Amino acid sequence: MATKHEIEEQVSKALEPQGVEVVDLVIKTNGPKKELQFFLDKEGGINLGDCQDLSDKVESILDMEKLVEGAYILEVSSPGIYRALKKPEHFKKFIGSRVKIFTKEAIEKRGMFTGSITKADDKGIILDDGTTEFDFKYDNIKKANLNPELEFRKI
Secondary structure, X not given: OOOHHHHHHHHHHHXXXXXXXXXXXXXXXXOOEEEEEEEEEEOOOOOHXXXXXHXXXXXXXXXXXXXXXXXXXXXXXXXXXXXXXXXXXXXXXXXXXXXXXXXXXXXXXXXXXXXXXXXXXXXXXXXXXXXXXXXXXXXXXXXXXXXXXXXXXXX
């Protein structure tokens, strides 16, 4: 089986001309099979019909390029409202948005932070938690996701 990076790269290269981005790829073992979860996005978002079409395309790419050995389970979905932020471009796109960040190394004896991205560049981000601004370098971010505040109201 190809590495996660190789799979992500091949699928990204094939879907990019259609304006589709591979936001994340999660590979799990499910019994004797590998389970590949692709989280894809495009301008305007991904709907259920897109997921089916893109699932067929991703499956073709995986099979033609022989990226996965043996039987596998394929899941294609949108990144959702708690989408993962992996690349500097993701953080830049969501300046002003609320996020949750887990760090590799503690900062001020903390490993988890929630707040709004106030700045993002190619080296890192600044997060404002409402009382303090924290400067994160990308190489110290273990995991980051959008963390919107949801409001529920009666209709």
